[in-house]
Amino acid sequence: MTKAEKTRNFIVEKTAPIFNMKGYAGTSLNDITAATGLTKGSIYGNFANKDEVALAAFDYNLKNVSSRIDAEMNKQVSIKDKLLVYINIYQKFIDGSVSEGGCPVLNTAVDADDTHTELREKVLKAVLGWKNKIAKLVEAGISAKEINADHNPEQVALTIIAIIEGGIMISRLTTKTSHWDLIMESLKKYINSLG
Amino acid sequence: MTKAEKTRNFIVEKTAPIFNMKGYAGTSLNDITAATGLTKGSIYGNFANKDEVALAAFDYNLKNVSSRIDAEMNKQVSIKDKLLVYINIYQKFIDGSVSEGGCPVLNTAVDADDTHTELREKVLKAVLGWKNKIAKLVEAGISAKEINADHNPEQVALTIIAIIEGGIMISRLTTKTSHWDLIMESLKKYINSLG
C-alpha cells in the first residue's frame, strides 16, 4: 500500500463519521482538514473535490455496517436467525457504542434524495441490494419450509428495512433505547410470524 | 393581519419546501431570497436570523401534514380506520401530488439530530406527540373492545411510525410507488391484526 493510498484511507476514516453526522452540505472542507490534521492542499492532492471524499466516506460507512452484518449472519444457520441479526447489530449503532451518526443508508438517503445525484445513486444501489439480499433469504426460507410460501419476499424485505430504518430515526431522535427495544420486539414478532 | 405578518407567512410558505428538500445547512439565504423574490434586508426585517426561518418553516411543514391527517381522521369512526388514514395521506407525499421533499419529521430528524439543537427539539416534540396520539387511539380501541388488551399502546404507536417513516425513506429514494404499496400492505395487516 503506497503512501497516497494510506493517506486516502486515513482521510476517509476520519471524515466518514462527520459526513454521516452533518451530511454533505453540512460538512465543510474545514471540517475535513480539522479531523485529519492535514491541509487543504493535501486533501486535494488525494481527492479531486469534496464530492469524491463524500462518496468514498459513504462507501466506507456502508461497508462498516454491512461487513458487521455479514460476519454475524454467517454465524447463524436458520433464515429467521439470520434476519434477526439486523436487530443486534443496529442496536450498537443506537446506544452509542459504535455510533458515528446512525445508519449511513438512512442519513444519506434523506440527505441526498433531492440534492445530490451521485450520492443518491449510491444509496439507491445500497437499498436495492439490501432488499434483494433479504428477499433471497426469504426465498431460501420458503424453499427450506421455514417460511410460509404465501409471503412475498420483496414485501418482507421492504417491510423489515422500513421498520429498522424508521426505528433508527425514532430511537436516535428520542435517545430512548426503550423505543428501539419496543420497535425491535415488533420486528421479532413479524419475523417469527413468517412461518 | 398586518403587512409584516403577511410577509412572514409568505416567506415561510415559499421557503418551507426548500428547507424540507435541502435541509438546514443546505438552504442558503440566497435560496430564501430567490424563492420569495424579496431582498435580504426584507427577510431580516421579518426574521432575526436563518434559524428563525428554518424553525418557522418546520412548523409550517409539520402543520401541513398533521392538519391533513386530523381532517381525514375525523371522518373515520373506528379506531382502525383512523389509524389507516396515515397510509392514504402519506401516499400523496410519495407520489409527488403534494410532495415538497417528503415527510418533514423524517427529514428534519435526520438532518438535525446531530447538528441543530433547536430544530431537533421541535422534531422530538412532534414525534413524541405523534406517538402519544396513536397510543391514545390504541387505548381507546382497547376500551371499545376493538383492539385486544394485550397490546402495548406505546409499542403499537412506535411500530406504526417506524413503518411509515421507513417506508417514506425507501419509496422516495427508489421512486417506486410499488414499494410504498407493499410496505403499506404490511402496515394494514399489522393494524388489522391488533384485534
Add this chain to the structure above:
DNA sequence: ACTAAAATATACCGATTGGTATTTTATTAT
C-alpha cells in the same frame, strides 16, 4: 392629502466556502 411609522431595498461587512498554483518536504528507487 399629509405625516409618522412600518416595511423593504440598497449597499456593504468580515468570515467562510470550495478550489488551485506553487513551493516545500518526504519518499522511494537506483
Add this chain to the structure above:
DNA sequence: ATAATAAAATACCAATCGGTATATTTTAGT
C-alpha cells in the same frame, strides 16, 4: 547517498456565506 518523484504545506483566489446599517419606499392613521 543521491536524484527523481510523489506528497503535503503554503499562500492565494473568486464566490458565497450569514448578517447589518442605512436609505428608500410603502403602508396606514388622521
